[in-house]
Structures are given as structure tokens and as C-alpha cells.
Amino acid sequence: MLNQDADLNMQPFHNQIPKPIALTDETISLENDMLLGWAPKLDYSKLLTLNFNNQLNDQIISDALHNNQLIYVGFRPQDNGQMHKQYSTTSTYPFKRSKANQNKTQFPFLGMNPTCNCRIQFNSIFESGNLDVVKQVSEFEYDLYMRVDGNTQGHTSWYNFELSGMKKGEKIQLNICNFTKSHSLYERGMKPYIWRSTTQEWLQGGENVCYRTSQNNNNCLSFGIVCNQDNELLRIAYCVPYTYSQLLEYCDDLEKRCNHVKRSIFCESLGGVQLPMFTFNKVKNKNKKCIIIQARIHPGESNGSWVMQGVLDYLSSHQGLKIFEKCVIKVVPMMNPDGVILGNYRTGLAGKDLNRKFRQTDEKILFPTVQAMKKLVKDQYKKFGNNLIAFIDLHGHSIKKNVFLYGPEYALWNYNYYKCRILPKLLSQKTDMFRFYSSIFRISQSKKSTARGVFAELYDIVNCFTIETSNGNYYTQNQTYEFNTKHWLKMGWIIGETLVEMIDTQTEMDQIFNLKNEDLKRSNRFTKNSSIKKSITDSCQISFQNTKFQKLIDELKSDVDKMNQSCSEGNSDSLDDDEIEEESIENKSEEVSKSKSIQSKPLLSILYQTQKSKLESKYSPGQQKPLLQQTIMLSIEHCQNKVYQPYQSAAQRMILKKIASRSLPKKSTQLNNYINNCANQQQFATIEFFDSSQNVNQNMQQNPHSLFPRPSTTQLEVMDDEKFTPIPGLNQSIYSGFKRHTRLRSNLTAQKQKQLRDIKRFQTKSPPQITMNVRNTIMNNTQTNFEAMKLKLKMRLQQEPTKLSDSYHSTRPSIPPSFYSVRRNVIKRQKN
DSSP, rough: OOOOOOOOHHHHHHHHHOOOOOOOOOOOOOOHHHHOOOOOOOOTTTEEEEEBOOOHHHHHHHHHHHHTEOOOOOOOOOHHHHHHHTTTOOOOOOOOOOOOOOOOSSSOOOOEOOOOOOSSSEEOOTTOOOEEEEEETTTTTEEEEEEEEETTTTOOOOOEEEEEOOOOOOOOEEEEEEESSSOOOOGOOOEEEEEEEOOEEEEEEEEEEEEEEOSSEEEEEEEEEEEESTTTOOEEEOOOOOOHHHHHHHHHHHHHOOOOOEEEEEEOOOTEEEEEEEEESSSOOOTTTEEEEHHHHHHHHHHHHHHHHHHHHTTTTSSGGGGOOOOEEEEEEOSSSSHHHHHSSSOOOTTSSSGGOOOOOOOTOOOOOHHHHHHHHHHHHHHHHGGEEEEEEEEEEESSSSSSEEEEOOOSSSSHHHHTHHHHHHHHHHHHSGGGGGOOOOOGGGGGGGGGHHHHHOOOOSSSEEEESSSSEEEEESSEEOHHHHHHHHHHHHHHHHHHHHHHHHHHHHHHHHHHHHHHHTTTTSSSSHHHHHHHTTTTHHHHTSSSHHHHHHHHHHHHHHHHHHTTOOGGOOOOOOHHHHHHHHHHHHHHHHHHHHHSSSSSOOOOOHHHHHHHHHHTTTOOOOGGGOOOOOOOTTTTTTOOOOOOOOOHHHHHHHTTSSHHHHHHHHHHHHEEEEEEHTTTOOOOSSSOOSSSSSHHHHHHHSOOOOOOTTOOOOOOOOOOOOTOOOOTTTTTOOOOOOOTTTTHHHHHHHHHHHHHHHSSOOOOOOHHHHHHHHHHHHOOOOOHTTOOOOSSOOOOOOSSSHHHHHHHHOOOOOHHHHHHHHHHHHHH
């Protein structure tokens, strides 16, 4: 055993031992251990690296620095530790401190240019701030560039910065030059939100607001600012900011003044920030219902946080006590605090949209808030079952006006069709800010991975809504109003009030429907199947006849046509540009599956019944509109294509949407170019001509049919006799394989279509003849691939039946009626 002196003598020896070298042998693998269930312990205290890859801003910095025009460079944190350390100097929010690395100094500088004596000062180095580059164009004009979301290369819509140093009455021009959205509410009357130190209030302001396309193929917002007082401090933002520190201050105040709320920690975000959660419950009851509300999963939608504060104000008031006798409400007011702190517009620190990650199963590490919400909904469903009656997600919208919601889709005869429309109907009756006819009850392919899409599918929650609040304006029948914080807080209060009415209404309707439905099933137990089906389709109306809900059911049923008209309001209902790319990726698989399902069908131009009804109602004989306003469908297909795809691709939809947004002179030229490009590239296209009756080529006005070829083939089915001339300069040998070109007449009704189909059903059809050009192209293609595919070519030069029904009608032999009588007599003799 060593004595103390020996131990003291060994200490310098231990200090001289070098540190162990890290394992670098790549031949050793832990894959087998991980397959058997072993997993390494992850150190969550490590820093998350942040990258801001934007070639445009970097190029602007280098050019402006060379030309002595660079005024300001914003904050680009290298990791979440540097972000929290910088913002904690001005904010008071707590965060998980980790061992910081030595950060490099930001190139070329941080903040205002030290070599430039500029009187007007810019600043965005604070919580939720976003301003990357400022370039001085002239003495009173500046070009501004927003910072992209962390670990992404886009999503530039959120800006939030301070402006100071101006003189009284001085006016400057600001150009925010790198918007990625092609459409915005700035085109429809919205203005930037401005806070002044003289008024202490956020209001929309700015002079000569213009939203246009810039030189870099981005969109630019230009507006003028006038100073009201010397050295006035101005704050300019995309929407009224609602920071994470502001939320924590409100949570502390709410917890003090409300006795029936319990505050807890929901989870910890990827950046080391704790998310608060509120549970509102007062009376313990076994038959209670449950509602879950979340907000601010997209950081740039700060108006959703203001609406959430209005909901919390109602739930913590004396008026909200009556809802807790029937329901337990769990509220997560901010789902993405990391993005809010950093100043992102749509994503978190991982660079992904959190509202598109609810379908994934490996989101525990990168998306802990998503995992926690999924666990919360699952636990509440196990506890309450079908009494989990609602999941509400509060969002903001940048293109549409008013307040509206997205809900699930049910058939018209389903009882849930009426049940899920009660909340929006009640909201529209309480306030003009909410517009029922702007709501959409559908979960599209691109929205199936959202929170409402996943929870509606897994747990069949009827009231699974996304409530969207416009970022700019709302309109009534007489006037348009600008949104501010007072409107959003009031809207949240009204949502809280309406939840009480929704619970009472749906509970009473459930009792009536269950009683009447049981009686209806008993009465139909011994009836035929056809009558059962008819009674099921009318069960909702039958159940609520002679009740106080009959008027509500009839009104909701009559709103179907108005809801369809609302979906064609133009830019107000256009798709968010941030989701177009995601939708196009997911639609590829859908288009492939659709094309496989129609391989056996002839090459026809298909119009579905819903499209026919819309066209008939739009172009009825009573509405005398020019021919150019009608919808003309042009289907062009190369003869080598084996499968016809009557669906527009996402790229074509984007092109047509951009063409529709142009002015009338530009629209006509772009349409002609688009037609020529499709013809030269030998691709089919479905082109819809929008209203343009004046500034169109004279050739189209005189003879619009001359632009669209109608091939002469025996498969061509013509509703009325028409003459079509081919496109001049178009190679007719390539497009001689046209199969069909249909055109819907304004005087063609659904009844007439049914009569034509019944007549054709009983007529014998002769097999179609294939033209020589198509036969030659098919033979050439098959001969070139004959050796590779090892197929035997069977040439049929005369007839080829395309359908089983056609060949059956054309080749079935005629049997005399006497054959059946003789056969019956023979069978009778054998039995006797």
C-alpha cells in the first residue's frame, strides 16, 4: 500500500500521461449490436449547428462591400448556444446552457458598418428579429434582404427590424427584395406592420406599398416611411411579433389570476427550451369530454399566438367556468419556440416544417415537440376514447382574407358531415371576421402528414380543425378592415365562447340522432336492400325532422353549392407557395397510380361529372358570354405514349396559375408561347383559358377553332357537327394518333347526356380503324425493340377490337328464339 508521500510524488507523473487517442479503426462495426436492440446514449447537451445558405445575400454582400454600399449585416448564429447567448442579453427567457465552442467572428462585420457614417440606423439583433443585409441605393432609398430560415435555403417572408435616426418629416424608401412567394396580401391591400415610439401601437402603415417581381426573379415589397418626430424609434415587421419571452410573461400572469388551471412542462425543444402546457379542469366527472388546442407551429404566423392569447383569456375568466363542467381542455400555446426565437418563418432549427412530420415515426430526436404532441393525443384518446371531441390548431394565412378553417371530409349523407360544420357555422353567426364559405372541408394529399390529417385518420376526431387567421384584412358586405392585435384577441375570445355552444349543440344532436337512428334501423330490418340504402342516405334529415335543428341541417345542406363557388375565388383561395413543391413531389406517386388504373381505357379526353356540372352552371344559356370565356380543352398526345394521363402535373398547374395572374396583354402572349412549347416538345397539355375577351389575338376572336386540331379518326365521337382546321406548321404525321377530343356544349344538360349514353349502349359498334401513320410508328417502335424485349410481333392489318364489349357486340352470332324453346322441352323430358 502506497503512503501519502508516494501519492503526491505520482501526481506530476499522471499529468504527464498523454490523452487517449480516439478510435479510428473503421473495420470495427456496432451494427450487429444495434440490430439486437443496443443504442448509444445521446448527449443532448451538444450544440446544434446552424447554416444559412443563401447565395443571393452572399453575392449582395460582396458586391455592396466592393461598391461601398453595404450599410448593415444581420446576425447569423453558428449554433443554438450562440443564438441564446446573444438574445439573452435583451430577453429573459430560460434555456438549457451547454458548453459553448469558440465561435468565429462574423464576416465582414456584425450590425452597422463601422466604416460608414450613416445617420439612419438599422437593427435586428434581438429575439424574433430578421434582417440580413441592408444596401444603400441612394440617399433616401435602401434595399433590404431577409435572412433565410436556419438550415434551409429559402422561406424568406418574415422580417422584423428596428429603424432610428430619422428627422421629423423625413421620408425614405425601403425595398425588401427577396420574397419567395409569388402572391401575397400586399397585392390586395395589406401593408407592413409599424410600431412607433410616439404611439406605442402596432398598426399597418407605409406609403405607396407595391409588391412586384425584382431583377433576381424574386418578389420585392416597396414602401415609403415618414418620420413623425426627431429620433423616433420605428419597428417594422411582417406581422405583429409575439415572442417566446412575451409568452412566458403572460403564462406567469395567467397562473396567478386563475385558480382552475395547472401549468406543466410539455417537453423540451431541440434548441433546449421548455414548452409550457396548460390544463383547464375544475369539476371531476367521469363523463367529461376533452379538447386539445395548439398554436404557433409555424414561427412566422404570430397572429396565431394572439388568437391563442384570446382563447386563454376566455378560459381563465369567469365566463369560461361553465365549459369546465363538461370538458377538460389542454393547451400548448407555442409548438415551435426555437423558430420563434431565431426569427424563422416556417421551420424549426432542424430546417424542416414541423407540421409535415406528424406521420413520421423517427421524429423523437429532431422533432421532440411533434413526438410529445402525438403522445399527448394518444394518451388522451386512451383515457377519454370517443369523448376526445376536438383537436384545434391555430395558424395564420398570408394569401386569404378573413378567418376560416380547414376541416375533415365526409359524404353528404354522413351525420359527421353536418357535425363538423357546426363550429364554423356558429363562428360565422357570431362575428363578421369569420367567413364560413372560405372554409374547406378536405384533407388533400399534401396535408395528410399534418397534425389534423394524422389525428383525424388515427382517432377519427370529427372536430379536427386548422383555424386560419388572415395576416392582413377581413371584409364584410360593405367594407374591408385591417387586422390588429385587438381583432385577434377578440377572435380568440369568440372561439372560446363558441366551444361551449358547440359542445351543447353536438351533445343534444347526438342524443336525437341515436334515438331516431335506432328506430330507423328497426323499421328497415325486414325491408329490401334498396330501401335500406335509401333510408340510410336520408337518415340525417329524417332524424332531425320536426326538431329545432331541422333548419340548421337544411341550411348546411344548401351551403354545398356556395362552398364550391368559394373555392374558385381566384387568388384568395390559391395555394400557399411554400407547399407547392411538397405537393408536386407527393402528387407524382398519385399521378402514377392514376395512370396505371386507366391503362385499359381508351385514349379519351375525360371530364368528370363534377367538372361537367360546374361548366354547365357557369356557361348556362341564360349567361350569354363570349366564346373565348368558355373553357376549351386541348388534349395533345404523341402516338408513342402508351398511357394517356388526363391530369395536369404540378408544374403545369404552376405555369397556368402564373399565366392567370398576369395582365391581359401578357396573358395572351404567354398562352401562345405555352401552346407552341407544348407542341414542339410533343407533350400533351390541358389548357384552360381564363376570362380575356379583349386583348387576345384577332385570329382567335374570329375563328378560335383554328388553333385546335380535330383529327379525322373513326374513334372520334362528336356531339355536334364541327369543322376543325389543323394548327399551321404542326407536323400532322406525329399527331395523327389523336383518339378523341370532346367539348362540353353549354346547351348540353345532364339529362341529354344520359339519353345519349343509353342510345350508345344498345347500338352495335364497329371496331375502330387505325390510320396508316399510327400503324407505321407503332411498327417502327416495336421493330427497334424486338431483339431486346424478345417479343413476337403479331400484325393485324384489318381489325383489332379495343374493348371486350365492342368485340362482343360485333362478333356475337344471332340465335333464333326457337332454340331456347326446344332446349326447355329437352330439359323437362330429362327430369320426367
